[in-house]
Amino acid sequence: MPEMRFTxxxxxxxQESCYSPSLVVREHMTAGESYPLDDFLARVRxxxxxxxxxxxxxxxxxxxxxxxxxxxIxxxxxxxSAAPDPRVAVESFEI
Structure with a gap:
């Protein structure tokens, strides 16, 4: 199973570099996209x-x-969570 990092x-x-033991993160998020905080949390969960x-x-x-x-995360x-319209951007995927 290929592991990956996503920033x-x-x-x-x-910026934060994050770990996943699978490439599945790329099925739920797109590099270069910005997500509302709650949406990002649902996707990363x-x-x-x-x-x-x-x-x-x-x-x-x-x-x-x-x-x-x-x-x-x-x-x-x-x-x-108290900020107005907080967004988290997915900068990149690295395999």
Whole structure:
């Protein structure tokens, strides 16, 4: 299963490199697109959960790195929830 990294830009302009154990993220987000915070969170939850489930199917246990990445993203997103129309941009995918 090919792993990948994807770079996001938070509403404050800070970039973050994120991990996925699967390329499934590319099925739910597009490089160069900007998403409303809630939409971005739904997309990243879906894709990283699918990725972790794929690892579990292959190896018998979920991917702790994918679930940890999801937890970090969700934690960071809380800081932007009060901002007017916060958006997260998906900058790039790297395999």
């Amino acid at each position: 996001i830009r938070w509403p404050d302009g800070r 879906t894709s990283l959960t699918i990725a972790s489930d794929r690892v579990e199917k292959l190896y018998g246990f979920p991917c702790s790195r994918a679930l940890g990445q999801l937890a970090r 969700e934690s960071a997103a809380k800081g932007f």
